[in-house]
Amino acid sequence: MRNDIAAAVDAALAEVAAASSAASLAGLSGSVVGKKSPLGQLKSKLGSIGDIDERKALGQALNDAMRAVEAAIATKRAECESAELEAQMASEGVDLTERIAPSRRGRTHLVTQATQRLEDVFVGLGFQVAEGPEVESDFYNFEALNMPKSHPARSMWDTLFVESAEPGSVVLRTHTSPVQIRVMQEWPPPIYAVMPGRVFRRDTPDATHMPVFHQIEGLVIDRNITFRDLAGTIEAFTKAFFGADFTSRLRPSYFPFTEPSAEFDIRRANGSWIELGGCGMVHPNVLRAGGLDPEEWSGFAFGFGIDRMAKERHSIDDIREMYTNDLRFLRQFS
Ligand code: PHE
Numbered sequence: 001m002r003n004d005i006a007a008a009v010d011a012a013l014a015e016v017a018a019a020s021s022a023a024s025l026a027g028l029s030g031s032v033v034g035k036k037s038p039l040g041q042l043k044s045k046l047g048s049i050g051d052i053d054e055r056k057a058l059g060q061a062l063n064d065a066m067r068a069v070e071a072a073i074a075t076k077r078a079e080c081e082s083a084e085l086e087a088q089m090a091s092e093g094v095d096l097t098e099r100i101a102p103s104r105r106g107r108t109h110l111v112t113q114a115t116q117r118l119e120d121v122f123v124g125l126g127f128q129v130a131e132g133p134e135v136e137s138d139f140y141n142f143e144a145l146n147m148p149k150s151h152p153a154r155s156m157w158d159t160l161f162v163e164s165a166e167p168g169s170v171v172l173r174t175h176t177s178p179v180q181i182r183v184m185q186e187w188p189p190p191i192y193a194v195m196p197g198r199v200f201r202r203d204t205p206d207a208t209h210m211p212v213f214h215q216i217e218g219l220v221i222d223r224n225i226t227f228r229d230l231a232g233t234i235e236a237f238t239k240a241f242f243g244a245d246f247t248s249r250l251r252p253s254y255f256p257f258t259e260p261s262a263e264f265d266i267r268r269a270n271g272s273w274i275e276l277g278g279c280g281m282v283h284p285n286v287l288r289a290g291g292l293d294p295e296e297w298s299g300f301a302f303g304f305g306i307d308r309m310a311k312e313r314h315s316i317d318d319i320r321e322m323y324t325n326d327l328r329f330l331r332q333f334s
Contacts, residue, residue, distance in 0.1 A: 001042065002058070004038075005042060005058075005061055005062060008037075008039045009065045009069060012032040012037070012039065012072075013069065016032070016072045016073050016076050019080075022080040022084060025073055025076055025077040026077070028073060029073050032073070033069050033073075043062050046058060046062070109322075110310045110314065110322055110330070110333050111214055111306055111322065114310040115196050117241070118196065118241065118306065119196065121237060121240045121241045122194040122218070125233070125236060125237065127193060127194045127218070128193050129193070129194055130183050130187075130193045130195045131195060131196070131197055132173075132178060132182045133173070134172060135162055135171075135172060136171055136178050137169060137171075138168060138170070138171060140173075140178035141171050141178045144178070145178070145180075146257050146285040146286055146289075147256045147257075151256065157174035158174075158201045158202035159171050159172075159174050160174075160200050160201070160202050172199075173197075173199055174199060174201055175199050175215060175217075176195050176196070176199060176215040176216065176217035177217060177257060177303060179197070180195070180257075180282075180286070180301055181286070181289055181290050183195065184219075184289075184291060185290055185291050189222065189297055190222035191220065191221040192222075193220075194216055194218050194219075195216065195218075195219070196215070197215065198212060198213070199214065199215050200212055201213075205320055207317065207318040208311075209319070210307065210319055213305055213306075213307045214307055215277075215303050215306060216306055218233075218301060218302045219299065220299045220300050220301075221282070221287075221292065221297050223297065225281075225299045230262075230302070233302075234248045234302065235248050243269070246266055246267060246268065247266070247267045248264055248276075249267070249273070250262040250263070253278060253280075257283050257301070258281055258282060260280055260281060261279070261280035263279075264276055264277060264279055264304075276304045276309070277302060277303050277304025277305065278302065278303055278304070279300065279302035280300065280301065281298065281300050282298070282300060282301050287299070310322065
């Protein structure tokens with residue numbers, strides 16, 4: 001019997017040593033110390049031993065053997081659990097000592113910076129920001145802006161057409177003014193909106209022109225809006241965006257979608273003027289195309305180029321520099 005006990009203990013300890021996970025060890029205790037295990041079966045044979053002292057001694061030896069096996073299971077299980085936890089932490093952990101080298105960080109493009117500043121200034125003046133599609137229908141780009149088919153003013157914009165079933169009916173928008181119509185159709189008045197975005201013209205690139213550039217459109221629709229509101233808004237914007245020592249002026253001009261129309265310039269601190277964009281009172285036909293009654297609502301609109309403003313602000317000689325994506329050039333402006 002003593003030999004049997006020793007053999008059963010050796011076999012049980014070998015099984016414990018071979019187990020490789022906490023989960024398999026948990027299952028093991030039943031099979032090596034349970035009733036049906038070799039040790040358990042030896043225990044059930046104790047009753048058949050006649051000598052009381054021998055029976056007691058063997059019982060004691062069996063209990064000691066079982067306790068030793070259980071202790072071995074517990075020790076090995078604790079080892080496995082901590083190794084498993086460590087492996088899990090290593091695989092899920094985040095290395096908080098990692099650093100990102102500052103020199104590798106990107107910057108927003110000059111034109112994006114200018115657009116964001118413009119939006120900030122107009123939002124500060126109470127405007128909301130809207131956007132419209134870059135591929136437009138003839139209706140929104142021209143017709144709804146008071147330029148019926150073959151209206152001579154259409155030639156003010158060198159238009160790029162998109163191939164379509166009905167030739168000429170789909171264009172790359174030549175200005176952001178079509179977004180005026182979309183906003184009038186979608187938003188209930190009063191409307192105070194600015195609409196920045198990309199526009200396209202059939203132009204050869206040179207120092208001051210790109211065939212793809214950016215504009216920001218403004219639209220105000222309310223009751224009793226007058227030309228004085230337009231002039232005041234342009235002046236308030238000029239001071240808020242460029243600085244208190246800048247002023248603006250309006251010169252008579254012509255756009256089919258505004259009447260009267262004007263061009264506006266801003267005066268730099270050194271006294272020289274730069275031309276910024278066009279503006280005017282929204283034409284009654286345009287209000288109607290936007291679904292508004294000209295007897296009830298009136299408003300003004302303005303639009304100007306963003307790229308030229310960014311060029312002015314950073315004293316860039318050639319507008320094409322902004323689009324060659326030479327990092328040595330772009331990194332100068334953060
Ligand atoms: N859309 C005009 C242009 O691109 C600018 C403009 C906008 C003029 C709004 C008047 C009112 O030239």
